[in-house]
Amino acid sequence: MGQNSIFQWFIRFRVKRQLMTMNRSGIIDALNGALAWELRAIAMYAHYSAYVSGIHRLQLSAHFSEEVTESTTHAAAVRAAIVKLDGVATTDRADTEIIHTMDYTEMLKEAYKTEMKASETYGQILPMIETLGDKELYDSLETIYFDEMRSVEELRMMLK
Numbered sequence: 250m251g252q253n254s255i256f257q258w259f260i261r262f263r264v265k266r267q268l269m270t271m272n273r274s275g276i277i278d279a280l281n282g283a284l285a286w287e288l289r290a291i292a293m294y295a296h297y298s299a300y301v302s303g304i305h306r307l308q309l310s311a312h313f314s315e316e317v318t319e320s321t322t323h324a325a326a327v328r329a330a331i332v333k334l335d336g337v338a339t340t341d342r343a344d345t346e347i348i349h350t351m352d353y354t355e356m357l358k359e360a361y362k363t364e365m366k367a368s369e370t371y372g373q374i375l376p377m378i379e380t381l382g383d384k385e386l387y388d389s390l391e392t393i394y395f396d397e398m399r400s401v402e403e404l405r406m407m408l409k
Contacts, residue, residue, distance in 0.1 A: 272377075272380060272381075273334055273335075273336075273381070275377065276334060276374070276377045276378065276381070277331055277334050277336035277337075279370075279373065279374045279377060280327055280330055280331050280334070280336070280374065281331065281336070281338065281339045282343075282370060283327050283367070283370045283371060283374060284324055284327045284328060284331065284338055284339050285339050285341055285342055285343040286342075286343045286363075286366060286367055286370055287320045287321075287323045287324035287327060287367070288320075288324060288339075288340075288341070288342035288343070289342040289343040289345060289347065289363070290316065290320040290363050290367065291317055291320045291321055291324065291342075292342055292347060293347045293359065293360075293363060294313045294314070294316040294317045294320060294360070295313075295314075295317050296347060296349070297309075297313045297356045297359075297360070298310045298313035298314045298317065300349070300350075300351060300356075301313065301351075301353050301356060302351060302353075303353060305353050309353055309356070309357075313356075313360075316360070316400070319396060319400075323393050323396065326389055326390070326393060327390075327393070329389075330386055330389065330390065333383075333386065345366075347359075354408070357404060357407055357408050358408065360400075360404055361401065361404040361405065361408060364397055364400040364401045364404055365401055367397045367400075368394065368397035368398050368400075368401055371390060371393055371394035371397055372394060374390060375387065375390060375391060375394060378390055
């Protein structure tokens with residue numbers, strides 16, 4: 250292999266490595282966005298679980314509490330993904346306002362919007378993860394995506 254060939258190989262290697270680093274950085278940013286959204290969901294669902302009242306309190310308080318648990322599990326998985334990719338996980342929740350209300354219908358509408366945003370976020374992240382070729386990481390985040398899609402459908406049915 251001539252000196253010119255070695256130089257060309259080195260340049261291709263550096264460019265490929267730089268692209269992978271940029272790609273990984275974008276993935277970490279997207280994962281941090283998902284993590285911030287999960288942290289927001291935890292706060293919102295805990296709030297709604299405490300404040301829901303009326304005839305639907307027993308069912309909806311339990312439902313919102315289960316969503317806190319699910320969001321906590323999702324946040325842990327996303328945080329682990331960020332760490333696996335050598336990123337720094339956010340500790341801040343998304344800054345989208347959490348609407349305070351005593352009206353359970355409004356709570357369900359806000360929950361629906363939250364789950365829609367979460368499902369869209371994970372839907373955008375999955376193709377990015379696929380480029381890494383990490384099947385375990387992809388499967389982990391795909392499971393979260395399916396959880397979010399089930400929540401969207403469940404809330405849609407509750408709002409009928």
